[in-house]
Amino acid sequence: MKLTVGLGSVDEYIRFSEAGADEFFCGYVPYSWTQKYDTMMPLNRREVLCSNVQLGAFSELEILSSMIRDYQRPVHLTFNSLFYLPEQYPEIAKIMKACMCLGFQSYIIADPALILYLREHNIDCEIHLSGETGEVNSRMVDFFQQFSLKRVIFHRKNNFDDMKAVIDAEKSHGGLRSRTEFEAFVLNEMCQFAGAFCNSFHCDELGHLCRVSYWLEPLRESCGDSSLRQLHPSPPAASPQTSLPHTPDLPDGYLCGATGCGLCALYRLREIGITHLKLVGRGNYNDYMEQDIRILRRALTLLEQSTSEEDFKDTLRRTLFSYKCSKVCYYL
Known part of the structure; x- marks a missing residue:
């Protein structure tokens, strides 16, 4: 399995490559777009x-493309909005063509209409179907394969059985589709x-909804009528359960997987056919x-040396989590 890492600036590319990243994903938003929209x-x-x-200048892309030639770690550019205005599709296509001239051939896309537009206008780029697209199942992937997907990115809520069903269905088709890549979240955020159902703006001016404290309670019967169920939005008076983990008081403030961890699931992810692991962290x-990156690379080494899932988990906990486990699991 290869390690795909979020890139927030050009300055991080060499450092993260030398730490063990196999490839990167990053955003590119020209300032002309920001001025207009x-x-x-x-x-x-x-x-x-x-x-x-994210990157905001074409000159940064030029610098990054020269680094890619030296380090041979590809970078996928993200166009992750769920939809665009009709007049924006030609603008996006123009941006992508300019990026392709620099060697950026792969794009993470969430909007089905943009995928259709690119193919109808013969823009022959590699398409990674973003996890922001929505529910991922075998019928959905089967539909999108008419656009020749290079990779399917599973969203945060997919479980092992869901992902395995999609991967098995793709392999059963054979040919090029059997070589489709599959990516799953493994660390952070x-x-x-x-993603498809998030209405937050991730910008400077507004706080992100995912950073607002919230409480989870089970739905339960009300008034003795099993057909009536109510959700209690108010937290209990004692020991409220917030979903936002707080970084423990470690010497340097760092805890691996403090905001989301799937390291213990690496064995299962490999078994079901995941080819790429997403390490989120743009802006971290x-x-x-x-x-x-170094811990995940070490975990992959332990995975290769393990004889069973239990052996892997035991070695992982003793070797990498002897200090502290975040207990914020992506895959229970």
Whole structure:
């Protein structure tokens, strides 16, 4: 399995490559787009200017393309909005053509209409179906394969059985489809929302909804009528259960997987046919990201040396989690 890492700036590319990243994904939003559409019509749902979350200048892409030639770690560009205005599709196509001239051939796309537009206009790029697209099942992937997908990215809420069913269905078709790549989340940014159903603007001006404290309670019967169920939105008076993990008081403030971890699931992910692991972290502290990459690379080494799932989990816990486990699991 290969390690796909979020890239927030050009400066991180060499550092993260040397730490063990196999490839990257990053956003590119030209300032001309920001001037014209502001944050209300985002290009990739990361309209952030005050920190290193995406690239904003074509010159940065030029620098990055030269680094890619040296380090041979590909970068996939994200166009992750769920939809665009009709007049925006030609603009996006123009941006992508300019990027392709620099060697950027693969794009993470969520909007089905954009995928259709690109194919109808003979833009021969590699398409990674974004996890932001929505529910992923074998019939959905079967439909999108008319556009020749290079990779399917599972969203945060898919379980092992869901992913295995999709992968098995693709392999059963044979040919090029049997070589479709599959990517799953493994570290950071676990969220109560599936991307397709998140209505938050990820921008400088507004707080992200995923950072707002919330409580979870089971639905339960009300008034003795099993057909009537109510949700209690108010947290209990004692020991409220917030879903947002807080980083423990460790010496350097770092805890691997503090906001989402799937390391213990690596054995199962490999068994069901996952080919790429997503390490999210655009805008995260560079030191933390580097540690994440090194730990995940070490975990993959332990996976190769393990004889069984239990052997892998036991070695992982003793070797990498002897200090602390975040207990914020992507895959229970």
